[in-house]
Amino acid sequence: MTVASQDTLVEARNLSVLYGARRxxxxxxxxxxxxxxxxxxxxxxxxxxxxxxxxxxxxRPQGELKVLGxxxxxxxxxxxxxxxxxxxxxxxxxxxxxDDLVTLMSGLHPRFSADRARQLLRRTSVGLADKxxxxxxxxxxxxxxxxxxxxxxxxxxxxxxxxxxxVLSRKAFYEMLIEEWCDGERSVVISTHQVEEIxxxxxxxxxxxEGKLVLAISLEEIDRRFVALSHDAAVADExxxxxxxxxxxxxxxxxxxxxxxxxxxxxxxxxxxxxMRPSLVxxxxxxxxxxxxxxxxx
Amino acid sequence: MQTWDPRxxxxxxxxxxxxxxxxxxxxxxxxxxxxxxxxxGQHLLNPLTVHRALQALGDEGLLENxxxxxxxxxxxxRERLKAAERQRFLVxxxxxxxxxxxxxxIGPEQLEWEPRA
Numbered sequence: 199m200t201v202a203s204q205d206t207l208v209e210a211r212n213l214s215v216l217y218g219a220r221r222x223x224x225x226x227x228x229x230x231x232x233x234x235x236x237x238x239x240x241x242x243x244x245x246x247x248x249x250x251x252x253x254x255x256x257x258r259p260q261g262e263l264k265v266l267g268x269x270x271x272x273x274x275x276x277x278x279x280x281x282x283x284x285x286x287x288x289x290x291x292x293x294x295x296x297d298d299l300v301t302l303m304s305g306l307h308p309r310f311s312a313d314r315a316r317q318l319l320r321r322t323s324v325g326l327a328d329k330x331x332x333x334x335x336x337x338x339x340x341x342x343x344x345x346x347x348x349x350x351x352x353x354x355x356x357x358x359x360x361x362x363x364x365v366l367s368r369k370a371f372y373e374m375l376i377e378e379w380c381d382g383e384r385s386v387v388i389s390t391h392q393v394e395e396i397x398x399x400x401x402x403x404x405x406x407x408e409g410k411l412v413l414a415i416s417l418e419e420i421d422r423r424f425v426a427l428s429h430d431a432a433v434a435d436e437x438x439x440x441x442x443x444x445x446x447x448x449x450x451x452x453x454x455x456x457x458x459x460x461x462x463x464x465x466x467x468x469x470x471x472x473x474m475r476p477s478l479v480x481x482x483x484x485x486x487x488x489x490x491x492x493x494x495x496x
Numbered sequence: 497m498q499t500w501d502p503r504x505x506x507x508x509x510x511x512x513x514x515x516x517x518x519x520x521x522x523x524x525x526x527x528x529x530x531x532x533x534x535x536x537g538q539h540l541l542n543p544l545t546v547h548r549a550l551q552a553l554g555d556e557g558l559l560e561n562x563x564x565x566x567x568x569x570x571x572x573x574r575e576r577l578k579a580a581e582r583q584r585f586l587v588x589x590x591x592x593x594x595x596x597x598x599x600x601x602i603g604p605e606q607l608e609w610e611p612r613a
Contacts, residue, residue, distance in 0.1 A: 234541055369540065377537035398498075398506055398541050417542070426502070448502075474502040 204267075206231050207385050208253060211262035214409075215248045218395045222248040223259070224409035232352070235399055238389040239482055240406035246389040247286055249406065250357050253387070254283045266352060279309055282346045286357040286378050286389075292331040296324055296341055303345055315348035318378055322370070322436055336367025343371060347379045350442075354379065354386045361390075368392070372399060397478040407486040424481060425463055427457045427471030440467055444484035448474075498539060507548035510539060514549060517560060518569060529559060529567040558612045 208230035208385065215223040223245040228238055251257035253265050255274030263270060268277045290299065296319065302381045303310045314462035319326065322340040324333060327473065333341065354375075360368040372488065380386060387404075390396055403420070405413035415423070428448050429437055434455060457463075458476050483491065500506045514535075532550065534545040550567055553559045558573040561566060570576075597603075 245506070372540055373537040376540070376543070377533050380536075380543065382543065396540075397534075398500060398539075398545065401544060403543050421505075428503075472503065473503070477502060 204232075207266055208387075209264040212452070213252065213259050213263050215245070215252050215257050215259045217248075221409050223252065223406075226409075226411040228404060228411060228414040229326075230307075230385055230387065230402070232385055234401045235376075235380065235383045236385065236402045236404060237389045237393070237396055237400040237478075238387055238404045238406070239247040239393055239478075239486075241486060242404040243408075244486070245409040246406055247357050250283070250285075250355050250387065250389065251298070253355055254278065254281060263358045265266070275332045279307075280351045281353040281355065282349045282351045283355040284342060284357065284359055286361065288342060290338060290342060291309055292329070294328075294330050296328050296330070297326040297329075298431070298488075299341070299345060300326070303348070309350040310345075310435040311348050311350065315345055315461075318344035318347055318374065321374055332365075336363050336370070339363060339367065339371060340374065343374055347374065352384050354384065356386065356388045358389055358391070360392065366390055368395065372396065393479045393482055394477070396401075403478065405482060405485060412485045413481070420481065421475060424458060424460060424476040426456050426466060426476040426480065427463060428454060428474050429471035431455060433470045435467055436470060437467060442463055444480055446483075456480075506541065507545050507552065508511045510535075510541065510546065510549035511552040514553060515556075515558065515577055518573055519581065521574065523529075523569055525569045525573055527567070527569055529569065531566065 200270075202302075206229050208228075210229075211222060211227045213226050214221055226249070238246050238249065244331045248257055252263060253257040253270060254271075255270035255277060258271050260336070266280050270277050278437055294302075300312050300315050300319075303315065304312045316326065316472065319341065322337065322344060324337050324344070325343045330338060330341075343359070356375075360371050363371065388396060388400075396419075400417055402416045403413060404411060424443075427437065434445075437455075437457040440459070440463060442459050444458040446456055446458070448454045455472065457467075457471070458480055462468075500509055529535075529550065530538070532543050532546045535541070535546045535550075539546070539612075550559060554561065554567070557576065558570055559567045560570045562568050
């Protein structure tokens with residue numbers, strides 16, 4: 199294995215996944231280096247879950263895909279020693295006790311540490327003797343993360359991990375993920391619709407629209423490449439004339455508008471507005487809305 | 497969850513927040529700062545962002561790196577922060593406040609300096 203491939207955990211080149219004639223994932227290419235927290239964004243049906251399944255060998259792709267230097271479809275068993283995955287449909291059996299799950303995982307996974315799992319569970323309000331059916335939805339997800347984070351893996355793939363959780367449970371989930379699992383070497387891929395909430399957590403973004411990758415970029419690069427100008431309603435026409443990617447309202451109160459540009463906006467416009475950090479949600483809306491749904495924002 | 501002002505870099509906002517806590521003695525001078533991971537978890541921020549914020553505080557001499565031990569609050573950091581805050585008040589806030597007091601015709605003798613019991 200070369201140095202480069204050790205630092206790159208996922209390498210996809212012209213990757214497609216077909217369901218019959220439908221291209222769920224359509225010719226995407228990207229890299230995920232080590233030590234990253236990657237947000238996988240897209241509307242329902244954009245191909246997020248399919249792409250994640252391909253990364254852990256549960257969907258057969260066309261094109262090139264290497265995860266931890268392995269072909270996920272051919273080497274799934276070897277891959278799953280060092281990559282872990284919580285699918286969006288993950289459930290734990292209702293009748294099982296949490297310490298039974300720890301025992302089960304100890305037998306199933308060679309890189310699972312029962313001690314580590316118990317230590318992580320102590321962070322939560324989940325008791326080892328609790329049965330899954332007595333736990334709240336948030337506690338089940340916490341228990342699930344504690345079990346998966348007790349695997350000494352290099353890559354974690356989380357498909358809509360906080361769906362249906364209240365705000366405190368979501369915060370607790372991400373807190374455990376950041377404090378207990380991310381160590382600067384491991385990478386995580388998270389898909390979610392709660393873009394605003396995890397934006398500041400992310401180092402990179404992969405944005406899918408109808409199977410196609412419309413953006414694969416680091417957050418730092420977003421700040422350099424995209425510029426949002428907040429401006430008064432009085433200069434709205436000038437802003438519109440420069441063809442921004444998106445125009446939207448900002449902040450509470452009347453009159454606050456903003457225009458989002460790919461690249462530096464013309465100098466005369468910069469004098470009319472105030473630069474802001476473009477938000478991921480605005481970028482997402484700008485890059486993934488369907489042309490037929492295109493509507494004037496004002 | 498925490499929201500960050502889109503007009504300023506997030507690392508700068510975190511650095512300001514941590515500086516305000518240092519001014520309140522949290523953590524006290526000579527004590528260790530929480531780890532990057534702990535801060536990242538607490539504020540739901542990317543660890544790289546936290547790292548940049550701590551670096552900014554280090555550049556201002558408020559934190560010092562003790563080899564192998566991590567970041568500690570520099571002795572004298574609070575005094576330094578207080579001096580900077582004082583300066584900021586006198587330059588940025590006081591002139592506006594003074595103008596307002598003048599407009600309202602409020603003199604020093606009308607201002608209570610001792611908090612009411």
